[in-house]
Every structure is written in structure tokens, then in C-alpha cells.
Amino acid sequence: MDLTKLGKINVKYLYLLSTILIIIPLVKPIGLPLSVRPMTEQYLEVLTSLEEGSIIVWNDMSRPETWDVQKPIQVVTMKVIFSRGHKLIIFCGLASSPILFQKVIDVVDPEKNYGAKYGEDYVLFGYVPGDEIAISSFATNMKATVSLDYYGNKIEDLPLMENINTAEDADLLIQLGRTEQAYDWAMRQWIIPYGTKYIVMGNEASIPTIKIYVPHLINAYVAGIGQAAELEYITGFSGDALKNSDANNLALLPLYAFIVLANIAHFAGKSRAREIVEE
Amino acid sequence: MVLADIIGIWVGAFMTLAVLSFVWKENKIYRVAEAMGVGGAVANTLVIVVNSLRATAIYPMLKGDFLLIVPLVMGLMIFTRVTDHYWLARYPTLFMVGVGTGIMISGIFQAQIISNIIATISQLFVAGNVINIIGSIVGFIGCITVISYFIFIGKRGPVLTVTSKIARIFMMFSFGNFWAAELILYIGMFVGVLIFIIDTFIRATLLGI
Numbered sequence: 251m252d253l254t255k256l257g258k259i260n261v262k263y264l265y266l267l268s269t270i271l272i273i274i275p276l277v278k279p280i281g282l283p284l285s286v287r288p289m290t291e292q293y294l295e296v297l298t299s300l301e302e303g304s305i306i307v308w309n310d311m312s313r314p315e316t317w318d319v320q321k322p323i324q325v326v327t328m329k330v331i332f333s334r335g336h337k338l339i340i341f342c343g344l345a346s347s348p349i350l351f352q353k354v355i356d357v358v359d360p361e362k363n364y365g366a367k368y369g370e371d372y373v374l375f376g377y378v379p380g381d382e383i384a385i386s387s388f389a390t391n392m393k394a395t396v397s398l399d400y401y402g403n404k405i406e407d408l409p410l411m412e413n414i415n416t417a418e419d420a421d422l423l424i425q426l427g428r429t430e431q432a433y434d435w436a437m438r439q440w441i442i443p444y445g446t447k448y449i450v451m452g453n454e455a456s457i458p459t460i461k462i463y464v465p466h467l468i469n470a471y472v473a474g475i476g477q478a479a480e481l482e483y484i485t486g487f488s489g490d491a492l493k494n495s496d497a498n499n500l501a502l503l504p505l506y507a508f509i510v511l512a513n514i515a516h517f518a519g520k521s522r523a524r525e526i527v528e529e
Numbered sequence: 530m531v532l533a534d535i536i537g538i539w540v541g542a543f544m545t546l547a548v549l550s551f552v553w554k555e556n557k558i559y560r561v562a563e564a565m566g567v568g569g570a571v572a573n574t575l576v577i578v579v580n581s582l583r584a585t586a587i588y589p590m591l592k593g594d595f596l597l598i599v600p601l602v603m604g605l606m607i608f609t610r611v612t613d614h615y616w617l618a619r620y621p622t623l624f625m626v627g628v629g630t631g632i633m634i635s636g637i638f639q640a641q642i643i644s645n646i647i648a649t650i651s652q653l654f655v656a657g658n659v660i661n662i663i664g665s666i667v668g669f670i671g672c673i674t675v676i677s678y679f680i681f682i683g684k685r686g687p688v689l690t691v692t693s694k695i696a697r698i699f700m701m702f703s704f705g706n707f708w709a710a711e712l713i714l715y716i717g718m719f720v721g722v723l724i725f726i727i728d729t730f731i732r733a734t735l736l737g738i
Contacts, residue, residue: 265552268716272723318721319714345577377581386632397592398584438636442644454713458706466648467640475717494724501716 254522257515259508267504275496282496290480293470294330296422296449302335304421305414309385309436311343311428312350316453320426322478322491323451324354327424329487332364337410338372339420341388341396344428348376348400369408376400382435389417389440417444426451430459437467535734542730545722671699 274280300306312320331338342348351374360366368374375396378384387395392415393405405411413419423446427433433450441448447469450460454474464471472481475498478491530538547562590597603621610618649672652665678696681689732738 262552268719269723272720273727276724276727316714316718318724319717345574345581348577349573376584377577378585379578379581381629383629383632396584397589402584404588434641437640438633442636442639454710454717455707457710458703462645463648466644474713475720490724494720497720497724498717501720502713505712505716 253518254515256511257519259511261508264504264508268501271500271503272497275500276494279493280496280500282499284479284483284492284495286480286484287477289464289470290472290477291484293449293472293477294481294484296447296469297327297330298334300334300336300421304336305419306331306336306338306422306424307388307417307420308338308340309343309388309423309425309427309432310340310347310351311426311432312347313344313428314346314350317350318490319453319475319478320451321350321354322475322482322489323472324351324426325357325489326478326481326485326487326491327451327472328354328358328360329363330485332358332360332366332371339375339392339410339414340373341375341384342377343381343384343432345377348374352400369403370410373408373410374400381432382439385435386439389444391415417446420444420446422447422449424449424451427456430456433460433463433468437463441467530734538730538734542726542734545726549722670695675699 417440425436450471452473457473460471475491479495482489482492544562547558551559586597606617606621674692674696678693
């Protein structure tokens with residue numbers, strides 16, 4: 251049997267198989283078991299260990315491309331923050347982030363669900379351009395960096411910002427980075443100079459970079475749809491990630507199968523080449 | 530659902546299916562969707578940037594902070610790149626690069642070099658279960674061998690030849706890890722796209738469930 255043919259299977263069959271396996275659990279949920287990683291519990295522990303009324307600064311860099319993966323994490327994190335009575339200051343690092351974050355606020359509905367008031371319990375500053383320079387400037391002097399919030403209110407008119415101006419006033423920094431470099435920016439400009447507690451959100455591609463800094467600089471992280479589902483499970487705030495975790499898990503199965511088949515074809519080809527040389 | 534939401538969902542569904550059609554083969558519908566996506570993103574960015582200018586420059590200047598005219602003028606100088614006086618665009622660029630580099634260097638040694646060295650070494654002395662201890666030792670060996678691979682790049686003796694082979698294995702595992710993480714991300718994004726098509730478009734909009 252010629253095993254090298256396994257490496258020549260058209261990749262479109264992989265796409266088709268993945269699509270079918272994603273659609274099945276969306277139409278009829280299967281309910282695959284879920285195990286919770288210690289890092290997810292640690293992330294929740296950092297949020298819940300803060301005293302009530304703590305000041306949390308959130309640097310958001312949501313992007314439309316990865317929003318489906320990141321939105322569940324944002325929603326659950328925000329729900330935990332408001333359910334604990336913490337104060338939240340959000341500033342954004344991408345032009346698209348304030349629009350996407352507004353959608354998160356609409357889902358969480360802090361006023362209706364948690365009695366939080368805009369301006370007193372949470373404030374959304376829009377896009378603050380400058381990447382690392384913006385984070386540095388915001389950490390050093392928030393009132394000099396932004397003068398209006400996302401809705402056009404003057405910063406002087408926001409009660410929450412009355413006694414808050416620098417990173418020293420923040421008890422926790424949360425960041426949703428747009429690339430792996432974004433976490434470096436926050437570590438250089440906020441964590442090292444001010445020693446603030448720091449947790450991050452991200453996607454699966456960020457994990458190899460984030461893990462390097464745990465736990466000495468990054469206290470905890472939640473990255474990817476898998477951890478988002480775990481976070482929803484342990485907090486009890488069910489959402490999109492838990493609902494769709496079956497689809498995410500099953501979608502990877504054809505991929506694993508094709509990787510195994512491709513490796514079999516590769517080693518079969520090498521073995522055949524060796525046989526030809528020996529002949 | 531309001532009319533604007535319904536139109537948005539239909540446009541989103543059309544563009545999603547049009548872009549996915551590229552998987553079969555490139556076609557004109559895909560190109561239309563691609564152009565719409567790029568145009569929409571640029572327009573959206575323009576609106577956001579104008580709003581940002583209003584908040585960070587125009588409003589403070591109206592309050593009396595006239596020094597902000599300097600960065601505003603420097604920003605406008607960038608546009609001279611498309612004119613005959615393109616050399617003017619170099620000055621704001623140089624300023625940005627200088628400021629950015631200065632700000633970066635101030636934290637890079639502590640954040641990315643010293644703290645990581647301390648963490649790599651201190652992990653060896655943290656009590657834990659057998660797997661964590663083995664992991665710490667393996668990580669330390671990987672760190673030392675990969676660093677030596679890039680530092681000692683000339684002719685290698687017998688010891689460095691062995692360490693460079695070990696380093697290559699670690700690097701291959703590392704690249705594979707990065708690639709696998711990217712792949713899982715793309716699968717997650719694809720699931721999100723299909724959820725939009727099935728839940729939001731077909732169920733909610735077409736079938737009204």
C-alpha cells in the first residue's frame with residue numbers, strides 16, 4: 251500500500267470536514283465535558299481578591315478579526331468586575347476598540363444588571379493613539395492624555411476621575427492586547443515602574459508569549475475560546491464560549507487527523523527513498 | 530430588530546460567504562467583498578481618528594493649551610510626503626522614532642531581560658511536584674542552549690556542537706508551538722464566522738427563531 255498518497259489528499263476535504271463538524275454541535279449541542287485549568291482559576295482569583303471599590307484600568311485593543319474569540323472573555327470579566335463593585339476605567343489602543351467595547355457594555359448592561367452608573371463606576375475613554383507612548387502617557391498623567399471620554403464628556407465632569415490621575419491610583423491593570431508586543435508595552439511602561447497587579451486577555455496565538463512572563467510580571471491570563479468557556483463555567487456567567495465550546499473542540503479533530511496522515515506520508519516517503527538508494 | 534441591524538446582518542452575511550468562496554477558488558464576488566472590507570475599514574478608521582483628534586488636540590487647544598499646535602503641525606507635515614517637499618515629513622518621523630525608542634529602552638532591560646533571567650533561574654528553586662521540577666530544568670536547559678546557539682556562531686567545538694543540536698530541537702518545538710497556537714486561533718475565528726451565519730443570519734434573520 252502506497253502510504254505517500256496520504257500526503258496528497260486535497261486540503262479542501264479538510265475544510266469541508268471541519269465545517270461539518272462545527273455545524274453539527276451548533277445545530278444540536280452535544281455537551282462535551284469541560285475541565286478547568288489552574289490558570290483560569292488564578293485569573294478569577296486575582297479579580298475576586300481585590301477589595302470592593304478597587305480601581306481597575308482596562309487597556310482594550312479588541313479587533314474585529316479576533317473579536318469572536320475575545321468577546322466572551324471581555325463580557326465575563328466585566329460581569330465579575332461589576333458584580334464585585336469595582337470601578338473601571340477603559341482606554342483603547344485601536345480605532346476599532348471603542349466601538350467593539352461599546353457592544354460589550356451593551357451585552358453586560360451595567361446600569362440595569364449591577365446598578366453601576368456611567369461616570370461614577372465606569373468610564374470609557376476612546377482611542378488613545380500612540381501604542382507604547384499612549385500607555386506610558388496614560389500611566390503618567392491620565393488627565394493630560396485624554397480630555398474627553400468616548401461620549402464627548404469632559405474628564406473634569408466625570409466623578410470617578412476626580413482623584414485618579416496616574417497608574418499609582420490603579421489597583422489592577424487588565425489588558426487585551428492586539429499583538430504580543432502590546433503586553434511588552436504595558437510591562438515596560440506600567441508594571442515595572444509602578445508594580446501594579448496585571449492580568450491579560452488574549453487569543454491562543456498570544457499564549458506562548460504571555461506564558462514567559464507568568465507569574466513574575468503577569469499575574470494570570472485567559473486566552474482563547476477554551477479558557478473563555480472555562481471562565482464562564484466557573485463564574486456561572488454562561489455565554490457564547492460555553493455554548494460553542496463543542497464546536498471549537500470538534501473543529502480541531504480533522505486537523506489532528508490530517509497532521510497524523512501527513513506525517514505518516516512523510517516518513518513513508520523517506521523510507522521508500524532509503525529503499526531506492528539501497529537498491 | 531431595527532432596519533439598520535437587518536441590513537447590517539445581510540451585508541455581513543453576503544461578505545462572509547463571499548470571502549469564504551475564496552476557499553473554492555478566487556472569483557469576482559470575493560474581490561468585491563475584499564474591496565468593500567478595505568474601504569469600510571479605512572472609512573471607519575478615518576472617523577475614529579477625527580474624533581480622537583477632537584478629544585486629544587482640538588478641545589484642549591480651545592481650552593487654552595496652545596502648545597498642542599506643535600504636534601498638530603508635525604502631524605500635518607507627514608502629508609507633505611505626497612508633495613514635492615517630501616523631506617519635511619522626515620522631521621516628525623524622526624521625532625516619533627526618537628521618542629518611541631527612548632520610552633522603550635527605559636523599561637526593556639528590567640521588563641524583558643533581567644526579570645526573565647531571574648524568573649528562569651528562580652524557577653529551579655521553587656518547590657513543586659515532580660512534573661513542575663522537570664519542566665523547570667528542561668526550560669533552563671533550553672534557555673542556555675538556545676542563547677549559546679545564537680552567541681557562539683563561529684566554528685563550534687564538540688561541546689557546542691552538541692548544545693547547538695539540542696538548541697535546534699528546542700527551537701523546532703517552539704516554532705511548532707507558535708504555529709499550533711495560530712492554527713487554533715484561526716479555527717476559533719472560523720467557528721465565530723459560522724456562528725454568525727447559522728445563529729444570527731439563518732436562525733434570527735431568515736427563520737425568525
